[in-house]
Amino acid sequence: xxxxxxxxxxxxxxxxxxxxxxxxxxxxxxxxxxxxxxxxxxxxxxxxxxxxxxxxxxxxxxxxxxxxxxxxxxxxxxxxxxxxxxxxxxxxxxxxxxxxxxxxxxxxxxxxxxxxxxxxxxxxxxxxxxxxxxxxxxxxxxxxxxxxxxxxxxxxxxxxxxxxxxxxxxxxxxxxxxxxxxxxxxxxxxxxxxxxxxxxxxxxxxxxxxxxxxxxxxxxxxxxxxxxxxxxxxxxxxxxxxxxxxxxxxxxxxxxxxxxxxxxxxxxxxxxxxxxxxxxxxxxxxxxxxxxxxxxxxxxxxxxxxxxxxxxxxxxxxxxxxxxxxxxxxxxxxxxxxxxxxxxxxxxxxxxxxxxxxxxxxxxxxxxxxxxxxxxxxxxxxxxxxxxxxxxxxxxxxxxxxxxxxxxxxxxxxxxxxxxxxxxxxxxxxxxxxxxxxxxxxxxxxxxxxxxxxxxxxxxxxxxxxxxxxxxxxxxxxxxxxxxxxxxxxxxxxxxxxxxxxxxxxxxxxxxxxxxxxxxxxxxxxxxxxxxxxxxxxxxxxxxxxxxxxxxxxxxxxxxxxxxxxxxxxxxxxxxxxxxxxxxxxxxxxxxxxxxxxxxxxxxxxxxxxxxxxxxxxxxxxxxxxxxxxxxxxxxxxxxxxxxxxxxxxxxxxxxxxxxxxxxxxxxxxxxx
Amino acid sequence: xxxxxxxxxxxxxxxxxxxxxxxxxxxxxxxxxxxxxxxxxxxxxxxxxxxxxxxxxxxxxxxxxxxxxxxxxxxxxxxxxxxxxxxxxxxxxxxxxxxxxxxxxxxxxxxxxxxxxxxxxxxxxxxxxxxxxxxxxxxxxxxxxxxxxxxxxxxxxxxxxxxxxxxxxxxxxxxxxxxxxxxxxxxxxxxxxxxxxxxxxxxxxxxxxxxxxxxxxxxxxxxxxxxxxxxxxxxxxxxxxxxxxxxxxxxxxxxxxxxxxxxxxxxxxxxxxxxxxxxxxxxxxxxxxxxxxxxxxxxxxxxxxxxxxxxxxxxxxxxx
Numbered sequence: 001x002x003x004x005x006x007x008x009x010x011x012x013x014x015x016x017x018x019x020x021x022x023x024x025x026x027x028x029x030x031x032x033x034x035x036x037x038x039x040x041x042x043x044x045x046x047x048x049x050x051x052x053x054x055x056x057x058x059x060x061x062x063x064x065x066x067x068x069x070x071x072x073x074x075x076x077x078x079x080x081x082x083x084x085x086x087x088x089x090x091x092x093x094x095x096x097x098x099x100x101x102x103x104x105x106x107x108x109x110x111x112x113x114x115x116x117x118x119x120x121x122x123x124x125x126x127x128x129x130x131x132x133x134x135x136x137x138x139x140x141x142x143x144x145x146x147x148x149x150x151x152x153x154x155x156x157x158x159x160x161x162x163x164x165x166x167x168x169x170x171x172x173x174x175x176x177x178x179x180x181x182x183x184x185x186x187x188x189x190x191x192x193x194x195x196x197x198x199x200x201x202x203x204x205x206x207x208x209x210x211x212x213x214x215x216x217x218x219x220x221x222x223x224x225x226x227x228x229x230x231x232x233x234x235x236x237x238x239x240x241x242x243x244x245x246x247x248x249x250x251x252x253x254x255x256x257x258x259x260x261x262x263x264x265x266x267x268x269x270x271x272x273x274x275x276x277x278x279x280x281x282x283x284x285x286x287x288x289x290x291x292x293x294x295x296x297x298x299x300x301x302x303x304x305x306x307x308x309x310x311x312x313x314x315x316x317x318x319x320x321x322x323x324x325x326x327x328x329x330x331x332x333x334x335x336x337x338x339x340x341x342x343x344x345x346x347x348x349x350x351x352x353x354x355x356x357x358x359x360x361x362x363x364x365x366x367x368x369x370x371x372x373x374x375x376x377x378x379x380x381x382x383x384x385x386x387x388x389x390x391x392x393x394x395x396x397x398x399x400x401x402x403x404x405x406x407x408x409x410x411x412x413x414x415x416x417x418x419x420x421x422x423x424x425x426x427x428x429x430x431x432x433x434x435x436x437x438x439x440x441x442x443x444x445x446x447x448x449x450x451x452x453x454x455x456x457x458x459x460x461x462x463x464x465x466x467x468x469x470x471x472x473x474x475x476x477x478x479x480x481x482x483x484x485x486x487x488x489x490x491x492x493x494x495x496x497x498x499x500x501x502x503x504x505x506x507x508x509x510x511x512x513x514x515x516x517x518x519x520x521x522x523x524x525x526x527x528x529x530x531x532x533x534x535x536x537x538x539x540x541x542x543x544x545x546x547x548x549x550x551x552x553x554x555x556x557x558x559x560x561x562x563x564x565x566x567x568x569x570x571x572x573x574x575x576x577x578x579x580x581x582x583x584x585x586x587x588x589x590x591x592x593x594x595x596x597x598x599x600x601x602x603x604x605x606x607x608x609x610x611x612x613x614x615x616x617x618x619x620x621x622x623x624x625x626x627x628x629x630x631x632x633x634x635x636x637x638x639x640x641x642x643x644x645x646x647x648x649x650x651x652x653x654x655x656x657x658x659x660x661x662x663x664x665x666x667x668x669x670x671x672x673x
Numbered sequence: 674x675x676x677x678x679x680x681x682x683x684x685x686x687x688x689x690x691x692x693x694x695x696x697x698x699x700x701x702x703x704x705x706x707x708x709x710x711x712x713x714x715x716x717x718x719x720x721x722x723x724x725x726x727x728x729x730x731x732x733x734x735x736x737x738x739x740x741x742x743x744x745x746x747x748x749x750x751x752x753x754x755x756x757x758x759x760x761x762x763x764x765x766x767x768x769x770x771x772x773x774x775x776x777x778x779x780x781x782x783x784x785x786x787x788x789x790x791x792x793x794x795x796x797x798x799x800x801x802x803x804x805x806x807x808x809x810x811x812x813x814x815x816x817x818x819x820x821x822x823x824x825x826x827x828x829x830x831x832x833x834x835x836x837x838x839x840x841x842x843x844x845x846x847x848x849x850x851x852x853x854x855x856x857x858x859x860x861x862x863x864x865x866x867x868x869x870x871x872x873x874x875x876x877x878x879x880x881x882x883x884x885x886x887x888x889x890x891x892x893x894x895x896x897x898x899x900x901x902x903x904x905x906x907x908x909x910x911x912x913x914x915x916x917x918x919x920x921x922x923x924x925x926x927x928x929x930x931x932x933x934x935x936x937x938x939x940x941x942x943x944x945x946x947x948x949x950x951x952x953x954x955x956x957x958x959x960x961x962x963x964x965x966x967x968x969x970x971x972x973x974x975x976x977x978x979x980x981x982x983x984x985x986x987x988x989x990x991x992x993x
Contacts, residue, residue: 042715042740049728136870140856180746180782182859185834187780194753194783198745266863319869320885321862328716328862332724338955341885406743408754443859451856455873458828458854554834664708664739666758 003125003354009054010358018059019363023370026066030073031378033080033207034401037067038325043663045333053337054352057330058359064326065117065309065360068269069367072109072302073375076102077226077382078394080211084202085269085305087436088277090210091157092290092297097226099293102383106375107240108295109302110368112251115244116303117364119255120262120310124317125357128346131311132318134263140455141465144448145475146267147441150274152479154434156281157291163573164530165434167537168425170566172438173445174544175200177559182443183450184555189547195410204402204411205418205439209432211398212419212604219391219600220593222633226383235372243295250280250296251303258304262311265321269305270440276304279478282485310360317345317353388636389644392627393651395604396620399611400655407665409611416608420601428529429583446558453557524582531577534570541567599630615669617656624648702762702938703736709925710766712751714744717861718798718881719767719923722961726795726943729952733945746782747833748772752926753783755790760930762939768926770794771837774982779835786979792936793943794924794966794974796956798879799897800841800917801907802829803868803890808875813893813913816875820851827853828873830864837921838864840986841896842877848915865890879920880904881960896920903960922964922978940968 009015029040040063048056071082076093089109096105123131138146151169158165178189179199190196218225244251254276261272280300281290290297312323320341322328334341339349346353382390402415422432456465466472544563548556607623614622625648660667709727713719723740730738743751748769758764768791776782802813810816820827831838834857842855856873858864861882868876869889876882876890880901883890892907896919900909910917925943927936944967946952956963966974 139872183857198750321866322716325715332721336724336728342887454856455828458825
């Protein structure tokens, strides 16, 4: 009954308002790609030094859980994960939004996040000490296989196009190895440029790979960004609850997966989302609809990533080993408060720990009303914003986000370059998601692989290390099942004729008319673009292979294997393009559309490369206004332009002040400001 | 009309905000919050010790300090950019040894040891050998005996390749005449987890690594000159007959363009915090050893360390 007393401690007006403010702040920060939970928590830690430890932790925990949830908004509305945790939310959330179910997707994400967050926090409350043992049972081999399990998702994401998906994954894996290797310490694949020493930043790469193509496509047509109904029915809460109830097993399974993966130090929300997405797809009777706007995909990812919050606190508090970067900062804050972290914490500081856990539970519950309101506002803004403001605003946010991570303009430039490459690749059938999976999972896979090899070699039990450990065997089995189960499920579904969830959502009331389908090009043509790219990839693979010749044994194993694989796959693609029956040509495009697209890319490029010269604010203002005119298709009066220019100036200045004065980032000032 | 007023007001406001700070003397430095860049991820020793400093910063500097993380390339990412930052004293950066000596030896990492300007090295964390509490080894000698009869089979988890931990393990191999296997992890957290979970036989970590684990870990030897106050029962390598003293030093650096008097002032602030009883207690409880290498002692200290680590590194095959 002591636990009940702690519950009352968490209910003080101060703690409740900290939880609410934290969740709101976190959700907004998480929704802006590039501004991360880590950054928010790092900036706010000093304010908690003067607070009572439990209240301080409640505030930080609320921001953290809010930020993980907020990432879903950007994923659903602009196809860009606000945090890496919501990568898999883009797979189905954005297609839902495109067809007019954006409001439903946001509400579903909110429900799933709340349930996931509650499951994680309850595990922390009742099962923390035993669950902490999971973190210890996971060795290098298990991390390696977990990453491989995540990579099996590529097969599902590139159905009918597996070869190109695998090539994309190899490219992502090579990107993940750029820079100084953790294992071996070699400097790899940097082309001799110090800029690449630190590697490709995952968050700025995510923003580039997912968001830049959206912006480029947005400007090319006059069509609205998202579909929406004229008689928009608001939250569609009841409908969302019906869908969530129908897939209650998915919600629970994903929450449990998220909690367990959250416990693993170094795994994190992105893997949790990807793994539970894979599992949801495997178990779903309508696996074929995943990636095309299947509500279960959004539910799985969002339940899992919020469950990692509570899960991540388990090793942090029980073992003193932070599960995720925000946990690490919160751990530091506790040490500053003079608390002794470790196995005794739950007894010696029971009051603080349990008050905090209840606070986290309350914050998670508060996410429901707060999230629905913020999500509603975000959705309405996105669909009512004129395109001529939407395009530059999204572009501006990509630059702000990729810059803010390390106060580094080169990250923004990298973001842009990768984005343009992603658009070109996508046009020829190489989708961004396999590249992203390779990039996100590459380091974990490589470190796990080499560590396992070192330990196996030292103990003379190489095979046993990789294949003989019980948890490894279970993960390998799950990966194999995930690869082959969908084929079986499809066959079974056909036999049973069960109605897929997607169709329930499609049939729902208030559903707008479908976006007109693009006309199917009749004839198949030889895949010249794909073949050209294959030749380029062979050259890239060759250069990477050449680079491995001067690396240490430890550092060269993985890049060598991957570059050989890339060359092999690209050769296969070339051969198949020569002999095969060709592909459908890319959508034909009017000259006007491609002209706008190219001009936008040029403005964007000049912008990110002019920042160090002209200053952040100046170059952003110029680019913002230029994009504004470029994205407008109608004639507008001078008053409209004046209003929009004012909006442009205000947006740039607000973010500039936020970065330079609040977050104290070193914003380049160039000649001007 | 209204829009114009708003426009004028915003432009005016923003101009105010960007007015360059009036040149100031060191006597009233600092007059606004400072930024403290940690070249690693949160949660490591660099971060924790900086957070301890942050809690006392305002009292001794008169202004707050904001901590930012700029991890990458084992710190080289941030250090290679240090001298691009304005040298007004308001941006300072954590700096570590042996990292800033060993990394440039390895090749072009974007900076040279002598291009960095440390103003104060305020603590160091000795290396230590750990085993889990249920391990078969209760003394270092037992571990050495096992390593002698099973060459290569003793696995040490440590933080990163070519790091202070890695160097310590190589020195240990040479001094004890054994061959062990070093398994690099992506930081102290994962490597301690591996030791706790019996993934490796032992760990070559920092003393501080064990602070949060209670009795779950056993420390067999510590690479400090004398026994640590927080661990009076753990012998030093020296006592056991191995001349191994080592670990990582951590300090504060400024951009090269920072004026002398500001460098001195920042060194003074760090020194004053180092003398603060609250800070001393938290650091010592955490297993950190405070050092007071102020700006005036820096040239001697850095050149001494350079000789020590360069020779050690060469003998062990690093940087050739």
